[in-house]
Amino acid sequence: PDASAGVAVMRFNNPPVNTLSLEFLTELVISLEKLENDKSFRGLIITSDRPGVFSAGLDLREMCGRSPAHYAEYWKAVQELWLRLYQSSLVLVAAINGACPAGGCLMALTSDHRILADNPKYSIGLNETLLGIVAPFWFKDTLVNTIGHRAAERALQLGLLFPPAQALQVGIVDQVVPEERVQSVALSAIAQWMAIPDHARQLTKAMMRKATASRLITHRDEDVQNFVSFISRDSIQKSLQLYLERLKQKKG
Amino acid sequence: PDASAGVAVMRFNNPPVNTLSLEFLTELVISLEKLENDKSFRGLIITSDRPGVFSAGLDLREMCGRSPAHYAEYWKAVQELWLRLYQSSLVLVAAINGACPAGGCLMALTSDHRILADNPKYSIGLNETLLGIVAPFWFKDTLVNTIGHRAAERALQLGLLFPPAQALQVGIVDQVVPEERVQSVALSAIAQWMAIPDHARQLTKAMMRKATASRLITHRDEDVQNFVSFISRDSIQKSLQLYLERLKQKKG
Amino acid sequence: PDASAGVAVMRFNNPPVNTLSLEFLTELVISLEKLENDKSFRGLIITSDRPGVFSAGLDLREMCGRSPAHYAEYWKAVQELWLRLYQSSLVLVAAINGACPAGGCLMALTSDHRILADNPKYSIGLNETLLGIVAPFWFKDTLVNTIGHRAAERALQLGLLFPPAQALQVGIVDQVVPEERVQSVALSAIAQWMAIPDHARQLTKAMMRKATASRLITHRDEDVQNFVSFISRDSIQKSLQLYLERLKQKKG
Numbered sequence: 001p002d003a004s005a006g007v008a009v010m011r012f013n014n015p016p017v018n019t020l021s022l023e024f025l026t027e028l029v030i031s032l033e034k035l036e037n038d039k040s041f042r043g044l045i046i047t048s049d050r051p052g053v054f055s056a057g058l059d060l061r062e063m064c065g066r067s068p069a070h071y072a073e074y075w076k077a078v079q080e081l082w083l084r085l086y087q088s089s090l091v092l093v094a095a096i097n098g099a100c101p102a103g104g105c106l107m108a109l110t111s112d113h114r115i116l117a118d119n120p121k122y123s124i125g126l127n128e129t130l131l132g133i134v135a136p137f138w139f140k141d142t143l144v145n146t147i148g149h150r151a152a153e154r155a156l157q158l159g160l161l162f163p164p165a166q167a168l169q170v171g172i173v174d175q176v177v178p179e180e181r182v183q184s185v186a187l188s189a190i191a192q193w194m195a196i197p198d199h200a201r202q203l204t205k206a207m208m209r210k211a212t213a214s215r216l217i218t219h220r221d222e223d224v225q226n227f228v229s230f231i232s233r234d235s236i237q238k239s240l241q242l243y244l245e246r247l248k249q250k251k252g
Numbered sequence: 253p254d255a256s257a258g259v260a261v262m263r264f265n266n267p268p269v270n271t272l273s274l275e276f277l278t279e280l281v282i283s284l285e286k287l288e289n290d291k292s293f294r295g296l297i298i299t300s301d302r303p304g305v306f307s308a309g310l311d312l313r314e315m316c317g318r319s320p321a322h323y324a325e326y327w328k329a330v331q332e333l334w335l336r337l338y339q340s341s342l343v344l345v346a347a348i349n350g351a352c353p354a355g356g357c358l359m360a361l362t363s364d365h366r367i368l369a370d371n372p373k374y375s376i377g378l379n380e381t382l383l384g385i386v387a388p389f390w391f392k393d394t395l396v397n398t399i400g401h402r403a404a405e406r407a408l409q410l411g412l413l414f415p416p417a418q419a420l421q422v423g424i425v426d427q428v429v430p431e432e433r434v435q436s437v438a439l440s441a442i443a444q445w446m447a448i449p450d451h452a453r454q455l456t457k458a459m460m461r462k463a464t465a466s467r468l469i470t471h472r473d474e475d476v477q478n479f480v481s482f483i484s485r486d487s488i489q490k491s492l493q494l495y496l497e498r499l500k501q502k503k504g
Numbered sequence: 505p506d507a508s509a510g511v512a513v514m515r516f517n518n519p520p521v522n523t524l525s526l527e528f529l530t531e532l533v534i535s536l537e538k539l540e541n542d543k544s545f546r547g548l549i550i551t552s553d554r555p556g557v558f559s560a561g562l563d564l565r566e567m568c569g570r571s572p573a574h575y576a577e578y579w580k581a582v583q584e585l586w587l588r589l590y591q592s593s594l595v596l597v598a599a600i601n602g603a604c605p606a607g608g609c610l611m612a613l614t615s616d617h618r619i620l621a622d623n624p625k626y627s628i629g630l631n632e633t634l635l636g637i638v639a640p641f642w643f644k645d646t647l648v649n650t651i652g653h654r655a656a657e658r659a660l661q662l663g664l665l666f667p668p669a670q671a672l673q674v675g676i677v678d679q680v681v682p683e684e685r686v687q688s689v690a691l692s693a694i695a696q697w698m699a700i701p702d703h704a705r706q707l708t709k710a711m712m713r714k715a716t717a718s719r720l721i722t723h724r725d726e727d728v729q730n731f732v733s734f735i736s737r738d739s740i741q742k743s744l745q746l747y748l749e750r751l752k753q754k755k756g
Contacts, residue, residue, distance in 0.1 A: 112657075132449040134455045140459060148653075150399070150400075153364075153397075157460075159448060171654060192662065193661070196662060199636065200633040201661050204633055204661050205657075380708075389711060392712065405709075405712045406616075408712065409705050409709055487703075
């Protein structure tokens with residue numbers, strides 16, 4: 001983490017594409033907890049150290065051919081990451097310097113400000129339906145809060161990945177800038193947010209996000225059970241397996 | 253109904269202007285029920301077979317000079333149509349090839365995608381206040397979900413009917429196309445939605461719409477009672493009668 | 505109050521900058537109550553008689569160096585003004601002919617239609633965080649209803665004051681017009697709203713605003729207690745005192 005003026009920078013580096021494996025999720029949560037407790041930091045920029053991808057999202061290998069207990073453990077870790085990020089008392093800025101689908105998009109959506117590199121290959125969205133799976137209600141709530149009910153309904157059903165110009169227009173990101181300027185613009189943006197008195201800003205942020213976060217906190221166990229029973233279905237397992245095999249062939 | 257690639261087309265044909273009489277509502281609900289249960293259909297286009305009008309909306313003759321029992325029966329049928337359409341597991345596309353006020357607009361708002369013919373005479377909106385009546389809360393909820401709270405507050409109070417360009421801008425429709433292309437664009441649009449795995453799309457749609465549908469389901473009887481007591485008022489009956497007489501004179 | 509065609513005009517005149525002192529709040533509430541009960545008025549334009557400022561908002565002197573009982577009395581009066589304005593059965597139009605921060609913006613947000621004079625000095629927004637304080641949940645709800653969740657989250661955290669062009673773009677006002685035309689445009693706008701049958705318009709307005717108003721009504725005492733305990737904190741009192749002293753020096 002950098003420390004220029006109280007700003008930490010978290011550079012995702014889980015080769016090849018920053019997939020959110022259980023191990024990587026756990027690391028992220030621990031790092032976030034440390035930063036929250038370290039009074040020398042008031043802001044955090046999340047970005048990628050892997051070329052061309054911010055994060056490929058959830059790790060299908062954690063959701064395929066494993067035990068129900070493993071699925072439950074994995075899902076709790078995903079919930080935990082979202083709760084930490086969405087309720088962070090730090091100013092959170094996403095410097096999105098690569099493709100940003102599914103779980104990658106979810107992380108970006110928890111930020112206070114989102115900057116996307118202007119590269120047609122870098123699209124952003126919750127594309128779960130394309131894989132035959134369903135974004136849970138708290139992914140949905142986070143998206144509705146960001147782009148509104150109608151745009152979210154359309155984006156979630158169609159599994160839309162928005163390229164930069166469309167992403168800006170629908171409001172899923174706040175700025176689109178040339179790729180080489182993403183980091184410097186992120187620093188300027190976070191400076192604007194850090195100019196606000198911390199206490200007032202944090203209370204305001206908590207007020208805005210409380211209802212949405214509480215909904216998951218209240219239904220956490222139920223949400224784990226839903227995930228485990230959904231992902232354990234034969235039809236879902238088959239379609240995930242097919243998808244993983246196709247991915248392997250692409251690389252091979 | 254057509255069957256090209258799993259798409260049914262429902263062409264409203266209740267002369268002269270597709271008014272939602274009790275009989276027509278009942279027919280629509282039965283047709284929808286059949287389509288939902290027919291596995292050969294995955295998508296439905298609703299459009300009009302009457303020139304110049306999609307649907308004139310609720311039938312004032314069912315709401316004027318009849319018994320409370322009739323008003324209750326009529327209102328239950330309106331509720332039933334909305335619940336069927338809004339919660340349909342089919343992909344629903346509205347090919348709006350004519351004027352689309354009040355109850356016509358309500359049907360369009362239940363769709364997954366709305367295409368309006370680019371004709372200045374074809375406006376769309378919930379214009380109930382202009383007749384001295386009030387859209388019920390579930391009409392309001394459907395509109396808020398589509399265009400947001402502020403735009404809905406303004407549109408509902410002023411009884412706004414949006415001509416094509418304004419309709420597109422406020423987001424009450426998704427596309428405005430030349431009149432002769434409405435049907436072909438509807439087919440292209442529905443193909444995009446039908447490319448998504450059904451099960452994931454249906455669960456996502458249900459998740460997006462559940463809270464809104466549940467609100468009516470929970471308060472269904474109360475909503476019928478409200479309607480019956482409101483519509484039975486002398487002042488409302490008088491103003492509906494006046495309106496109906498003016499309509500007759502226009503035609504005569 | 506003017507009476508041309510049932511329109512009252514309330515011109516704020518509490519020198520120098522229409523600060524919402526306890527006395528001024530009480531006067532406003534009494535005037536509103538009278539207007540609501542006077543059947544000769546169906547619409548109300550709120551505007552300023554002070555040059556360059558619509559209203560500077562809440563009176564920090566009522567919130568600084570006083571007793572808890574005074575803070576409670578003051579806050580109840582702020583709640584009362586908002587409840588009266590937000591639930592008014594009159595058509596309410598804001599002719600914003602000057603700067604419109606914080607509590608001034610709150611009053612404007614309760615209107616059915618907002619017109620801002622096109623002067624770069626006249627910005628509008630809820631800038632509480634800049635003073636180290638937090639807008640209460642009902643200020644927040646009113647803003648979210650007007651500009652949506654994401655824009656409100658950003659505006660409230662950053663304490664944004666929108667100059668005219670930005671105010672129009674984000675939707676916090678409905679029209680921006682040359683300064684000399686604010687009053688005449690307000691009269692035209694209110695005429696459009698008053699053309700709608702009163703009863704239907706009022707029921708529709710109540711339906712749109714009920715949930716938001718009820719939230720404060722239900723938590724009114726709790727909200728007073730929160731305000732009193734927050735504003736009584738040493739750190740808040742110190743920062744308000746500093747701010748007031750700086751204001752005095754500016755003038756001196």
